[in-house]
Amino acid sequence: MTPPLVAVLLASALTVPGPPATYMPADKQGFGTARQAGSPVWFTLGRGGLNEVFYPDLSTPATRELKLVVNGRTATNARTEQVGRLRYRQVFGGPGWQARVTYTTDPSRATVLADVEVEGERVDVRVVFDPNLSRDGDDDIAVDQPDALVARDRLAASALVADHGVTPVSATTGNVVQTGELRLRHGRTTLAMGFGANPEEALTTARASLIEGFPRHARRYDQGWDDYLKDFERPRAADRDLYETSLMVLAAAEDKRNPGAFIASPSFPWAFGFDREVAPEFGSYALVWPRDQYQIAGALLAAGDTRAAHRALDFMLDVQQRPDGHLPQNTRVTGEPHWTNVQLDEQAAPALLAWLLGRADRDTLDGLVRAAEFMVSQPNAPFTEQERWENQGGYSPGTIASAIAGLVCLADLLQRAGDPRAARFLAIADDWEARVEGWTVTRTGPFSDRPYYLRLTKDGQPDRGTTYNPGDNHPTEIDQRAAVDPSFLELVRLGVRPHDDPVVRNTVRVVDEQLKRGRFWHRYNGDGFGERADGGPWNIGHGRTYGRTWPIFAGERGEYELLAGDPGAARGRLADVASAANAGRMLPEQVWRGRGTTSATPLSWTHAQYVRLAWSIEAGEPVERPAVVACRYAERC
Structure with missing residues (x-):
């Protein structure tokens, strides 16, 4: 029986600065936001409750966590379930008690709401709210307010209110962790976390959301996503719930103030969430990569959301840098560059997406030409400063495949517009296509007595035993001939090589022997971007770490198997990707x-790969494969 009134007391008073601000583990059990543009907040759920809330955009986390403390112990290991469209309930339990917390956002305001219901006899419940405003919680200031928990920094403010009142008890300084006393009526209350440019705006926002009530917001939230999904068909091979969740996750990953800006993940894995040397400004992964944009936009286009794909392309072209026209490695959703290394596959991504969209207007073509001119003018191109795993430069078959396909797609668009620049880009593409094996296929490597593609070569001489350190805490240098990567299949997916090319088939075998573990594959031999042997977090310079297997490779293999005439195997790969989903379908x-x-969970790329493979199975071939490239090289139409 639930007592009619339950006192909820937050953690005891602290009078010293809080510890340096960090973020919670990246394996999010849920990710949500209202579909409506009037709500510039997004939330993530961890295993112990609410984690990051993003405000006012998707590159700006504004909280660290909201957690319950029951009978003196932090509630952890929640059971998470979807109870609506990207709307979740978490259930916590212990001896003699149970707590259910359901989350939604106000579709019209910058407010996240948590409906809390507690059952149990003589249960002491506490809640702790930790704002981390403007990507940095170390400069937050608690604001005195008799009936709310309010904090601010110089750019933003947060306010936590409750429908039955909240009495502040204490707060740390610097990294503010706020405490207060709540009252639950009949074991239940609703919390509203409002955000604004200043404390007054945050309080007004939270209180207005609270007045309208949790049920109304939840209904409007679900309706917004229902309205989005109703316009799209569903591929028959996909699991309905996971497919719809994946589509919503991709749509939710688009910033509302900066249309077309899709982030890689609303999470900060490993050292990116706690080490200021690795990440002087926390926020990595909540950024826009042109490569991930292409993956996301291609999936949304396949699903029928053509307008979103156009917005993604517009954003790519808008962030081109002056005067050379290159695309930065990644940017914030505002378009401000974050990491600035050059990756040739990202320079080709806009042309690949533009071809899928059939965009041949003058402004688009001018932007694509600027990116292509930059790409072909790089020293020793198609040598790339970084390939798609972002920790090595060299001649990468995956990167070269993107570059060749991008140039052919651009040339096709130029030819449609009667633009004479097409011939030059085609000539370069043909030259690179003729030389790709010479740069990247070894005949003297240790894995086979027949030729196979390498992950990359540092010098364009694949039969030479050039050594390099793979990075990410790898203890020694390796022979470049002793590292392979499933990414070589970009040559097949993008139409540069046929599926039955002898070198392709041999490399498939080599990659399986070297990298396949269970359902999935590692990125390459010696990959250290992952966890310690015991599952501890990746960090630089603190011991050996090990990259685990990636579900995206099952999707890429499924696309290859479709081209090889084995749709049954492709359907199996789709199920393999689905098997990686957690309870919240992330x-x-x-x-x-x-x-x-x-x-990083959810990873937009993984959800995009699931959507894209599902539609490729429906079509009988990879939906993003540019026919103009395949006809020129793989099929000789």
Whole structure:
């Protein structure tokens, strides 16, 4: 029986500065936001409750966590379930008690709401709220307010209110952790976390949301996503719930103030969430990569959301840098560059997406030409400063495939517009296509007595035993001939090589022998971007770490198998990707021992790969494969 009134007391008073601000583990059990543009907040759920809330955009986390403390112990290991469209309930339990917390956002305001229901006899419940405003919680200031928990920094403010009142008790300084006393009526209350440019705006927002009530917001929230999904068909091979969740996760990953800006993940894995040397400004992964944009936009286009794909392309072209027209490695959703290394596949991504969209207007073509001119003018191109795993430069077959396909797609669009620049880009593409094996296929490597593609070569001489350190805490240098990567299949997916090319088929065998573990594959031999042997977090310079397997490779293999005439195998790969989903239907970056690690979760790329493979199975071939490239090289139409 639930007592009619339950006192909820937050943690005891603290009078010293809080510890340096960090973020919670990256294996999110849920990710949500209202579909409506009037609500510039997004939330994530961890295993112990609410984690990051993003405000006012998707590159700006504004909280660390909201957690319950029951009978003196922090509630952990919640059971998470979807109870609506990207809307979740978490259930916590212990001896003699149970707590259910359901989350939604106000579709019209910058407010996240948590409906809390507690059952139990003589249960002491506490709640702790930790704001981390403007990507940095170390400069937050608690604001005195008699009936709310309010904090601010110089750019933003947060306010937590409750429908039955909240009495502040204490707060730390610097990294503010706020405490207060709540009252639950009949074992239930609703919390509203409002955000604004200043304390007054945050309080007004939270209180207005609270007045309208949790049920109304939840109904409007679900309706917004229902309205989005109703316009799209569903591929028959996909699991309905996971497919719809994946589509919503991709749509939710688009910033509302900066249309077309899709982030890689609303999470900060490993050292990116706690080490200021690795990440001087926390926020990595909540950024926009042109490569991930292409993956996301291609999936949304396949699903029928053509307008979103156009917005993604517009954003790519808008962030081109002056005067050379290159695309930065990644940017914030505002378009401000974050990491600035050059990756040639990202320079080709806009042309690949533009071809899928049939965009041949003058402004688009001018932007694509600027990116292509930059790409072909790089020293020793198609040598890339970084390939798609972002920790090595060299001649990468995956990167070269993207570059060749991008140039052919651009040339086709130019030819449609009667633009004479097409011939030059085609000539370069043909030259690179003729030389790709010479740069990247070894005949003297240790894995086979027949030729196979390498992960990359540092010098364009694949039969030479050039050594390099793979990075990410690898203890020694390796021979470049002793590292392979499933990414070589980009040559097939993008139409540069046929599926039955002898070198392709031999490399498939080599990659399986070297990298396949269970359902999935590692990125390459010696990959250290992952966890310690015991599952501890990746960090630089603190011991050996091990990259785990990636579900995206099952999707890429499924696309290859479609081209090889084996749709049954492709359907099996789709099921393999689905098997990586957690209870909240979030798909991870990496998997270990059959479940997602504390890698970036949800990873937009993984959800995009699931959507794209489902539609490729429906079509009988990869939906993003540019026919103009395949006809020129793989099929000789």
